[in-house]
Amino acid sequence: MRFHPIAIVGVLLVAAGMATLIWPQVSMPAKKQEVELAGGKAIIETRRIVTFPRPFGILLILAGVGQVFLTCRQPSLKK
Numbered sequence: 001m002r003f004h005p006i007a008i009v010g011v012l013l014v015a016a017g018m019a020t021l022i023w024p025q026v027s028m029p030a031k032k033q034e035v036e037l038a039g040g041k042a043i044i045e046t047r048r049i050v051t052f053p054r055p056f057g058i059l060l061i062l063a064g065v066g067q068v069f070l071t072c073r074q075p076s077l078k079k
Contacts, residue, residue, distance in 0.1 A: 004071040013064030020057035026050045 030048040034041055 007068045007071045010064040010067030010071065013060050013067065015064075017057045017060030017062075017064060020052040020060065021054065024052050024054070024057070026052070 026049070028048045028050060030046045032046075033044045035044055036042075
């Protein structure tokens, strides 16, 4: 069985799909502000929460499995 370098992308797609099914919400920093309060500094950091839908994770897994299967299969020999 030959392993194509493009199959690595398929494996990464499967891993990303599984990650979105396990952790559907990802928190990312959005903005950071410094505010002066009574002679001291306060840092205000806001976060953005990104939610991935369940069908998106399933679609990533299916696309990754299909890519690995199609790049690693043996070509059929016709006589």
